[in-house]
Amino acid sequence: xxNNRIKYYLERSIALAEDNCQNHKGGPFGAIIVKxxxxxxxxxxxxxxxxxxxxxxxxxxxxEACRKLNTFDLSDCEIYASCQxxxxxLSAIYWARIPKxxxxxxxxxxxxxxxxxxxxxxxxxxxxxxxSIRIERLRLPSSSKPFIKWKSMTTKIEY
Amino acid sequence: xxNNRIKYYLERSIALAEDNCQNHKGGPFGAIIVKxxxxxxxxxxxxxxxxxxxxxxxxxxxxEACRKLNTFDLSDCEIYASCQxxxxxLSAIYWARIPKxxxxxxxxxxxxxxxxxxxxxxxxxxxxxxxSIRIERLRLPSSSKPFIKWKSMTTKIEY
Numbered sequence: 001x002x003n004n005r006i007k008y009y010l011e012r013s014i015a016l017a018e019d020n021c022q023n024h025k026g027g028p029f030g031a032i033i034v035k036x037x038x039x040x041x042x043x044x045x046x047x048x049x050x051x052x053x054x055x056x057x058x059x060x061x062x063x064e065a066c067r068k069l070n071t072f073d074l075s076d077c078e079i080y081a082s083c084q085x086x087x088x089x090l091s092a093i094y095w096a097r098i099p100k101x102x103x104x105x106x107x108x109x110x111x112x113x114x115x116x117x118x119x120x121x122x123x124x125x126x127x128x129x130x131x132s133i134r135i136e137r138l139r140l141p142s143s144s145k146p147f148i149k150w151k152s153m154t155t156k157i158e159y
Numbered sequence: 160x161x162n163n164r165i166k167y168y169l170e171r172s173i174a175l176a177e178d179n180c181q182n183h184k185g186g187p188f189g190a191i192i193v194k195x196x197x198x199x200x201x202x203x204x205x206x207x208x209x210x211x212x213x214x215x216x217x218x219x220x221x222x223e224a225c226r227k228l229n230t231f232d233l234s235d236c237e238i239y240a241s242c243q244x245x246x247x248x249l250s251a252i253y254w255a256r257i258p259k260x261x262x263x264x265x266x267x268x269x270x271x272x273x274x275x276x277x278x279x280x281x282x283x284x285x286x287x288x289x290x291s292i293r294i295e296r297l298r299l300p301s302s303s304k305p306f307i308k309w310k311s312m313t314t315k316i317e318y
Contacts, residue, residue, distance in 0.1 A: 003297075006295075006297055007297060007299065010297055010299055010302075011299065011301060014299065014301050014302055014304060014305060015301075017304075017305035018304050018305045018308050020305075021305060021308050021309045021312065021315065022308055024314070024315070024316075027309070027318065028305035028306055028308060028309040029305070030305070047231055047254075047318045048231065048316040048318050051225050051226065051229060051230065051231050052221075052222050052225055052226075052231065053221060053225060053231045053232075053233075053251065053254040053255040053256075053318070054213065054218050054221060054222060054251045054254065054255075056254075059213050062211075062212060062213060063211050063213060066210050066211055066212060067210065067211075070210060071210065072206055072207065072210050072211065072212045073212075074212075082302065082305055083302075083305075084296065086250060086254075087246055087247075087249075087250040087283060088246075088247050088250030088251050088253075088254060090246075090283065091245060091246040091247030091250065091279050091283070092212065092213045092247050093292070094247075094275070094278075094279045094282065094292070095206075095212040095213065095215075095245075095247060095275075095279075096212040096213075097212075098292070099292050099293060100292065100293045100295075101292060101293065101294040101295070102294075102295050102296075102297060103294075103295075103296055103297075104296070104297060104298070104299045104301075104302035105302040105303060105305075105306065106296060109302070109303060109306055110306070112306065113306035113309055113310055114309075114310075114317065116253070116254075119253075120250050120253045120254075121283075123253065124246060124249065124250070124280075124283060125284065133252070133253070133257070133258050133259065133260060134258060134259045134260065135260040135261075135262075136165075136259075136260070136261050136262075137243065137261075137262055137263070137265060138162075138165055138166060138169055138261060138262075138263060139263070140166065140169060140170065140173065140263045142170060142173050142174075142263075143169075143173055143241070143242075143263035143264040143268070144264060144268060145173060145176075145177050146173060146176035146177045146179075146180060146187035146188065146189070146241055146242075146264075147187055147264065147268055147269075147271065147272035149177050149180050149181055149187060150180045150186070150187040150272055150273075151272055151273075153180065153181075155183070156180065156183070157183075157207040158273065159186065159206045159207050159212070
């Protein structure tokens with residue numbers, strides 16, 4: 001039964017992904033967020049139509065679910081994705097505290113279709129000075145000031 | 160001179176981060192996107208005020224810069240962040256094709272202030288079945304259909 005439920009939402013995310021690219025809404029990816037067996041958000045990738053490189057299906061679904069539930073904590077939700085989340089989406093899943101992730105295709109399937117997911121996974125594993133982009137740290141005396149301010153505040157909303 | 164320029168934008172991103180938390184706009188982080196020595200976007204973290212767990216300073220700045228420049232390709236830009244980008248933001252930087260990243264504080268400073276960046280970095284390095292969240296792949300016959308559709312389309316916008 002549990003497996004049938006997972007399969008149902010995954011099939012649905014795949015249909016969403018196919019529809020998304022068929023209708024020129026963006027890349028061939030779909031994601032669904034479910035809470036207590038109710039769909040809260042179902043979104044496709046919209047990078048090219050919303051002109052937003054972060055508008056992957058999972059990120060879009062997280063944003064929509066948070067808007068609908070009026071919380072930035074989705075720890076009572078599950079996410080179903082037509083394809084293995086890229087490192088950006090997986091990290092977004094951690095930040096949103098979603099404890100269960102199911103996916104169908106994987107990063108190699110995505111690579112085969114021309115998407116850089118596995119390249120970014122490889123880049124993240126490298127030391128900063130070995131990466132293909134230039135990433136440099138400048139140590140500045142002022143750099144800890146925002147954290148000192150944050151720690152001293154008594155009325156802040158933590159996340 | 161180059162170093163002075165980097166230092167200027169980093170100091171500015173740190174001031175932005177401090178202002179951001181001081182004024183209850185979100186966490187103590189700031190990011191600035193620069194093109195040809197002109198600031199295109201400068202944003203703080205707004206997770207708690209926009210109720211969006213993906214609204215980190217860098218992601219906000221990428222989205223704003225893309226809106227302003229009307230492109231999802233920021234390969235002619237640089238990003239300056241008050242703190243080392245978390246894996247979500249770093250991956251977003253890759254997707255936006257920003258080739259240069261400068262930061263001041265690092266993930267250990269963030270951890271010390273209560274932010275999970277280094278935890279997520281560690282999680283991403285683990286095999287899926289060793290992670291703290293449940294991540295499961297279901298192989299489904301339909302999973303390649305969106306990619307087959309994508310590859311067959313002649314009018315798609317690639318990204």
